[in-house]
Amino acid sequence: MRIDIISIFPEYFAPLDVSLIGKARERGILDVHLHQLRDWTHDVHHTVDDTPYGGGPGMVMKPDPWGEAIDDVLAADPAARPRIVVPTPSGVPFTQKLAMEYAAEPWLLFTPARYEGIDSRVMAEYGSRLRVDEVSIGDYVLAGGEVAVLVMVEAVGRLLPGVLGNARSVADDSFAPGAMENLLEGPVYTKPPRWREREVPEILLSGHHGKIARWRRDEALRRTAKNRPELLAALDPQSLDKHDRRL
Numbered sequence: 285m286r287i288d289i290i291s292i293f294p295e296y297f298a299p300l301d302v303s304l305i306g307k308a309r310e311r312g313i314l315d316v317h318l319h320q321l322r323d324w325t326h327d328v329h330h331t332v333d334d335t336p337y338g339g340g341p342g343m344v345m346k347p348d349p350w351g352e353a354i355d356d357v358l359a360a361d362p363a364a365r366p367r368i369v370v371p372t373p374s375g376v377p378f379t380q381k382l383a384m385e386y387a388a389e390p391w392l393l394f395t396p397a398r399y400e401g402i403d404s405r406v407m408a409e410y411g412s413r414l415r416v417d418e419v420s421i422g423d424y425v426l427a428g429g430e431v432a433v434l435v436m437v438e439a440v441g442r443l444l445p446g447v448l449g450n451a452r453s454v455a456d457d458s459f460a461p462g463a464m465e466n467l468l469e470g471p472v473y474t475k476p477p478r479w480r481e482r483e484v485p486e487i488l489l490s491g492h493h494g495k496i497a498r499w500r501r502d503e504a505l506r507r508t509a510k511n512r513p514e515l516l517a518a519l520d521p522q523s524l525d526k527h528d529r530r531l
């Protein structure tokens with residue numbers, strides 16, 4: 285997978301050089317290209333923003349630098365078309381399902397904005413011939429879209445074949461389609477069996493895999509009911525067995 289990111293703070297993406305994503309890049313699973321938006325300005329101050337038409341607070345990012353930058357990124361592979369992802373509090377929710385959809389894309393182009401956002405004509409221009417998604421990572425406002433891109437690149441990158449290795453199946457993730465869809469993961473434990481007078485739940489030491497699976501599902505249901513009751517309400521009743529309903 286190729287990922288392009290255009291930003292006025294490309295240094296925000298240094299974390300993509302380390303850990304899981306960094307290793308995926310070293311192994312050629314992920315090909316990340318960072319671009320400084322100001323490279324497509326032509327004035328001495330490298331201006332990327334201006335006052336909003338119609339008045340109002342803040343500044344809006346000018347269309348020209350973005351248009352020239354996106355055109356040059358698209359020219360990197362004229363035969364292909366990236367899916368453009370615009371982080372914004374006004375977008376559709378970023379979910380595990382959308383992360384899985386993005387993980388199947390050969391090429392993503394992220395356009396994190398600052399200020400009040402990008403002149404709306406930019407995505408109207410590209411939306412006429414490319415998939416352009418406005419995506420929110422949550423109901424809060426950041427100072428810019430860069431952190432949102434880091435979140436999405438990690439959530440997508442870890443799903444790519446070979447990134448997590450055999451130790452971990454993404455099928456067991458919270459929110460993953462299937463048994464864990466709309467369920468939060470329950471508690472986890474490791475050695476020592478007793479820590480500060482606290483014991484590991486007996487069932488987990490029993491070696492009885494069926495009972496362990498049942499206990500883990502019960503704990504996932506309990507945690508979901510406590511922390512995200514709306515997810516429980518959205519569960520397909522068909523996916524609940526008679527034991528689940530007893531809880």
Ligand SMILES: Nc1nc2cc(Br)ccc2s1
Pocket residue numbers: 371372373396397398399400401420421422424425426427428429430432
């Ligand atoms: N939650 C989010 N806040 C922001 C702020 C800006 Br400015 C750009 C993108 C996003 S996504």
